[in-house]
Amino acid sequence: MQTHQYDVVIVGAGGAGMRAALEASTRVRTAVITKLYPTRSHTGAAQGGMCAALANVEEDNWEWHTFDTVKGGDYLVDQDAAEVMAKEAIDAVLDLEKMGLPFNRTPEGRIDQRRFGGHTRNHGEAAVRRSCYAADRTGHMILQTLYQQCVKNDVEFFNEFYVLDLLVDHDLAAGDVADGEEVNVSGVVAYELATGQIHVFQAKAVVFATGGAGKIYKTTSNAHTLTGDGMALAYRRGIPLEDMEFFQFHPTGLAGLGILLSEAARGEGGILRNADGERFMERYAPTIKDLAPRDIVARSMANEVREGRGAGPNKDYVLLDLTHLEPAHIDAKLPDITEFARTYLGIEPYTEPVPVYPTAHYAMGGIPTNIEGEVLRNETDVIRGLYAAGEVACVSVHGSNRLGTNSLLDINVFGKRAGRSAAAYAATAPFVELPDAPATTVEAELETIRTRGDGERVADIRRALQETMDANAQVFRTQESLTQALADLKSLRKRYQAVSVQDKSRTFNTDLLEAVELGFLLDIAETVVVGALNRAESRGGHFREDYPNRDDERFMRHTMAYRRPLASADKPAGDGAFDHTEVFDDYQLVLGSKSVTVTRYQPMERKY
Structure with a gap:
């Protein structure tokens, strides 16, 4: 076991982490730990743009x-966070421009902007051009730009290190820490892929920026590595996860594959047809x-299919029509996504509409934080020295449905805030003493799986997990479907106790790490399904066919x-609608709630 000491340790090297x-x-002295080479992080897959009210193309304001x-998030957005994000969006874009990011330009030389779903002028009058973009490779450009700046500034990276435990000085999972009692972070435990060694990183401050968990679903735009690691590690340590039932299904995944075709295609004039x-x-x-918000478009597409108006031999998708656009315009603004259609489906977008269907895309929920990135362990108390930003976090700027291009904005605004807050804290805070044998739990778990004889295969359990989530907890949900998903998850949890791997080596053992990631996926899927079962209403990305209306009286609160x-x-406070406990083999999932911050915009019916 090797021990390292840094003032700030950042877990994850995507846009928020960098x-x-x-x-x-x-x-302060900072290290970045990442299970991927930084430029392989999933921020690089984001295509459409990063929004800010620059008003470079037409009238707009923050x-x-x-x-x-707020409206796009169906009023579950914490409005103080939304105000911060919208105000700081302009400087966030200009910061990236000054770093060298090659945004598309107007003929006058300004940053060009395109339309995106749910972004409007004058509170809904018409769609507005707010998304700043670099063709359809905006996330890739952001990732490359930030990495170059990190190299320039001598940021220390630990590449292909898997963080497998979070160290805090109180056992929050036991539920015996009083409200208001001080809880401090002391570091993380990581596994080095190249050597199989365990490393302990002692830190005054830790920032989680580990991304999402789309691989709980079979049909997803997310990469194989998006397994909810940071969320699950926090959850296992007794930190709550907020609003996990809200998962976004992007309308335009390539039919049958889930590979994403950016909303930019519709922003540039693409039309959905049955x-x-x-x-x-x-x-x-x-x-x-x-250009309606994504949850509305995804449900509309799914409804067209189930009412028999779907296209194709099995009538199981709709069509994205770009054929009325000039080929030169397509090549200039949408080069990558049109190439995806040619490569994966053999479709020529110049002359043929592209088959598309909703794909699991983004977790609106995550580790609860305040606007400074500090992690909350209940409604009000923070864990000293622990921060989170990006998709792993829930500052609740997205509420129950994220608007397109708000994600690349989120990682820049709140990534910056979390890094600044962590550094300010670490500049004066002492190191917290590490627990005795800090790596014991991780070493025991890895060795148990690595040395186990014949048992359950990782791929079999993962496939069953993804199939039940696709079938029972997707765009449309019911009590019956979610109850089935929960029963399946409990069965899979028991099977996971006997999981084994074929690779018994100690170096470059990705088989072993996929087994660990499968455990994370099961944790996350359970919070999604239990939260969805309990929330007997429809709001944003969570649509219950048996409760099709929004119920502000009972459910205008965040799920914890x-x-x-x-x-x-211990039973976290759950007033009425959120008073629920689900028992698993050796633990219980207890629901609580947290109030929604409302500043200027009172909830109203959501129409477009």
């Missing part, structure tokens, strides 16, 4: 952006049509999911 590293590394974010050639979004969102031992008497 933006945090740029802020922290100029102030207040309209704030309102669109088998009859009808532009069906005119029926569902007559004002902004194909806590993992506790079976013997624990």
Whole structure:
């Protein structure tokens, strides 16, 4: 076991992690731990753009952006966070431009902007051009730009190190820490892929920026590595996960594959059509049509299919039509996504519409934080020295449905804030003493799986998990489907106790790490399903066919999911609708709630 000591340790090297590293590394000694080479992080897959009310192309302002974010999130957005994000969006874009990011330009030389779903002028009057973009490779450009800046500023990276435990000085999972009692982070434990060695990183501050968990679903735009590691590690340590039932299904995944075709295609004039050639979004969102928020478009597409208006031999998808656009325009603005259609489906977008269907894309929920990136362990108390940013976090700027291009903005605004806050804290805080034998739990878990004889195969359990989530907890949900998903998850949890791997080596053992990641996926899927079962309403990305209306009286609160031992008497406060406990083999999932911050915009019916 090797021990390292840094003021700030950042876990994850995507956009949020590297933006945090740029802020922290100029102030205190900082390390970035990442299970991938940094430029392989999933931020690089984001295509469409990063929104800010620059008003470079047409009239816009940050207040309209704030309102669109709140309305798009179906009023579960914490409005103080939305205001921060919209206000700081302009500087976030300009910061990247000064770093060298090659945004597309207007003829006058300004940063060009395109339309995106749910972004409107004057509180819904019409779609507005707010998304700053670099063709359809914006996330890739952001990732490369931030990495170059990190290299320039001598940020220390530990590549292909898997963080497998979070160290805090109180046992939050036991549920016996009083409200208001001080809890401090002391570091993380990581596994080095190249050697099989365990490393302990002692830190005054830790920033989680580990991304999402889309691989709980079979049909997803997410890479194989997005297994919810940071969320699950926090959850296992007794930190709650907020609003996990809200998962976004991006409307335009390549049919049958899930590979993403950016919303930029519709922003540039692409039209969704059913088998009859009808532009069906005119029926569902007559004002902004194909540029409605993603949850509305995804449900509309799924509804067209199930009512028999789907295209193709099995009538199981709809069509994204770009054929009315000039080929030169497509090549200039959408080069990558059109190449995806040619490569994966053999479709020529110049002359043929592209088959598309919703794909699991983004977790609105995650580790609860305040606007400074500090992690909350209940409604009010922070864990000193622990921060989170990006998709792993839930500052609740997205509420129950994220608007397109708010994610690349989120990672830059709150990545910067988390890095700055972590550095400020670490500049004066002492190191917290590490626990005795800090790596014992990780070593025991790895050795148990590595040395186990014949048992369950990782791929078999993962496939069963993804199939039940696709079938029972996707765009449309019911009590019956979610109950089936929960029963399947409990069965899979038992099977996971006997999981084994074929590779018994100690170096470059990705088989072993996939087994560990499978455990994380099961943790996350359980919080999604239990939260969805308990939330007997429809809001944003969570649509219950048996409860099709939004219920602000009972459910205008954030869900908080806590993992506790079976013997624990602790029961986080859950007033009425959130008073629920689900028992698993050796632990219980206890639901609580947290209030929604409302500043300027009172909830109203969501129409487009």
